[in-house]
Amino acid sequence: MEYRKLGQTDIKVSKLCLGSMTFGEQNSEAQAHEQLDMALAVGVNFIDTAEMYPVAPSAETQGRTEQYIGRWLGARGNRDKVILASKITGPAEWVDYLREGNLRFDRKNITVALDASLQRLQTDYLDLYQLHWPERNTNYFGKLAYPAGEDATDLTPLDETLSVLKELVQAGKIRHIGLSNETPWGVMKFLQVADQHSLPRVVSVQNPYNLLNRSFEVGLSEVALREGTGLLAYSPLAFGVLSGKYLSGAFPKGARLTLWERFSRYNSEIAAMATQAYVDLARRHNIDPAQMALAYVTSRPFVTSNIIGATSLEQLKSNLASAELTLSDVLLDEIESIHERYTYPCP
Numbered sequence: 001m002e003y004r005k006l007g008q009t010d011i012k013v014s015k016l017c018l019g020s021m022t023f024g025e026q027n028s029e030a031q032a033h034e035q036l037d038m039a040l041a042v043g044v045n046f047i048d049t050a051e052m053y054p055v056a057p058s059a060e061t062q063g064r065t066e067q068y069i070g071r072w073l074g075a076r077g078n079r080d081k082v083i084l085a086s087k088i089t090g091p092a093e094w095v096d097y098l099r100e101g102n103l104r105f106d107r108k109n110i111t112v113a114l115d116a117s118l119q120r121l122q123t124d125y126l127d128l129y130q131l132h133w134p135e136r137n138t139n140y141f142g143k144l145a146y147p148a149g150e151d152a153t154d155l156t157p158l159d160e161t162l163s164v165l166k167e168l169v170q171a172g173k174i175r176h177i178g179l180s181n182e183t184p185w186g187v188m189k190f191l192q193v194a195d196q197h198s199l200p201r202v203v204s205v206q207n208p209y210n211l212l213n214r215s216f217e218v219g220l221s222e223v224a225l226r227e228g229t230g231l232l233a234y235s236p237l238a239f240g241v242l243s244g245k246y247l248s249g250a251f252p253k254g255a256r257l258t259l260w261e262r263f264s265r266y267n268s269e270i271a272a273m274a275t276q277a278y279v280d281l282a283r284r285h286n287i288d289p290a291q292m293a294l295a296y297v298t299s300r301p302f303v304t305s306n307i308i309g310a311t312s313l314e315q316l317k318s319n320l321a322s323a324e325l326t327l328s329d330v331l332l333d334e335i336e337s338i339h340e341r342y343t344y345p346c347p
Helices: 031-043 064-076 107-121 158-169 182-198 220-227 269-282 287-301 315-326 329-341
Strands: 003-005 011-015 016-019 047-050 083-088 127-133 174-180 202-208 230-234 303-308
Touching: 003 303, 011 016, 011 031, 011 303, 016 269, 016 315, 031 064, 047 329, 064 083, 064 107, 083 107, 107 127, 107 158, 127 158, 127 202, 158 174, 158 182, 174 182, 182 220, 202 220, 230 315, 269 287, 269 329, 287 303, 287 315, 287 329, 303 315
Parallel strands: 016 047, 016 303, 047 083, 083 127, 127 174, 174 202, 202 230, 230 303
Antiparallel strands: 003 011
16 A cells, blocks of 8 residues: 655555545444445545435434444454544535534634544544535535625634634644635645644645536636645546446445435436446456556555545445556546546536
8 A cells, every 4th residue: 555645744644545434324333344344454544424424414323433443443453543634614504403503614613623633532532534525605516607696794704713713723632724616716725824823734635526516627726736735536437437337327225326316417318418428448458447546546646645435345346456456557548538527527
């Protein structure tokens, strides 16, 4: 397993990270522990979770994922062997059950959210604490047009957010901070405020990135490389679409798009056309389509770690094997040719 520096820190994380949002919904606690054991056994030292998980989110299951991971850490006694990341939920009407719906990145919310996560995870510190999505109204979760006209006076000042996080770093509860679902302006603004006020600098950005959604490459990839804010790529298989399992109108039993209609980001006619092209390409080269899609993401120079997820050990084993796959220059050129035909079909 290859290990890469997390931003400008002294932490090295595996180039594959185990995502956990299925733990507590599509996966039982026993299955979650099996996945964690398998990933750790092949060298994955990086685990990502969030206070909101599992997905699809609900008041009844909120926090269950962190509890599963916490009990695994407690049972195995291996907290020192993993780099553990979690996230604080941003404002949204569909998670109004959290903190009475007043989800801000202010002192009260950050302190309460972090302490609850630490308790569920059975640890006294996180290696990386991330803001799950911006407090402001901007482009994320597939939104393209910038929503101008927002009243910026009702937002938590960034220096307040970073000051609270600095205090938590000094208290030993957090080692480093990251952003998620952010824009180039957002990342640069956080860095600017941090530098101006001697506050913690962002070390990573967790955004979607896959063959159907390469929007990170415009703007954010340059920031990642020049500022040391590497990408933690989520949805590298586009909700499993790039495996090809949904082609020809198929909806496998128990799969995410089968269970929840709300996950439609990668379920469109043009997405199916692009996916078919990538699947056909992989098969012409005798490569598993999912492994090709994962290996592409992992190989990008601005990617720090590729967050993989699975609902079965068989899927996880295949995803982990993508770490050993090197894509030829010929194959990469063919991927670019498809990308020119289907550019950002699912932003």
